[in-house]
Amino acid sequence: MAKFFTPVQINEFKECFSLYDKKQNGKIDVKDLITVMRCLGTSPTLGEIQRHLQAQKIEKTGEVDFSMFLMMMHRQMKQEDPKAEILEALRMTDKQKKGHIQASELRAKLTKLGEKLTNKEVDDLFKEANIKSNGVVNYEEFTQMVMLPPVDY
Numbered sequence: 001m002a003k004f005f006t007p008v009q010i011n012e013f014k015e016c017f018s019l020y021d022k023k024q025n026g027k028i029d030v031k032d033l034i035t036v037m038r039c040l041g042t043s044p045t046l047g048e049i050q051r052h053l054q055a056q057k058i059e060k061t062g063e064v065d066f067s068m069f070l071m072m073m074h075r076q077m078k079q080e081d082p083k084a085e086i087l088e089a090l091r092m093t094d095k096q097k098k099g100h101i102q103a104s105e106l107r108a109k110l111t112k113l114g115e116k117l118t119n120k121e122v123d124d125l126f127k128e129a130n131i132k133s134n135g136v137v138n139y140e141e142f143t144q145m146v147m148l149p150p151v152d153y
Contacts, residue, residue, distance in 0.1 A: 030053060
């Protein structure tokens with residue numbers, strides 16, 4: 001499983017995993033699995049956690065060791081593709097299939113749906129993406145820009 005992750009990722013996963021290894025036996029309780037996975041940036045649902053457990057034949061009251069956890073993280077990360085999800089959502093907004101939407105429409109989506117952003121956050125995002133509030137947004141370019149890692153000063 002280690003071949004799917006960088007040493008830095010494995011260390012980060014191990015550090016978080018260890019925080020929930022209450023018995024210090026190299027295992028975490030199944031009830032903590034969703035919390036640990038979410039702390040590490042994935043967004044599993046309860047149903048997805050159930051499927052991970054069923055695939056590994058682990059009881060709801062059981063424990064998960066680190067190698068099993070890595071396998072579950074790999075499966076979860078493989079199925080989550082935020083770039084594709086963002087693009088799909090924006091494509092659904094583009095009724096004429098031209099590859100762009102109105103900035104005002106994007107602002108409405110970002111401030112009213114899902115994990116709502118504030119107007120200031122949208123202003124900052126638009127400024128960084130060089131989008132005029134009355135302009136149009138090429139959503140392929142916009143998605144590419146928001147998926148870039150944050151600048152580390």
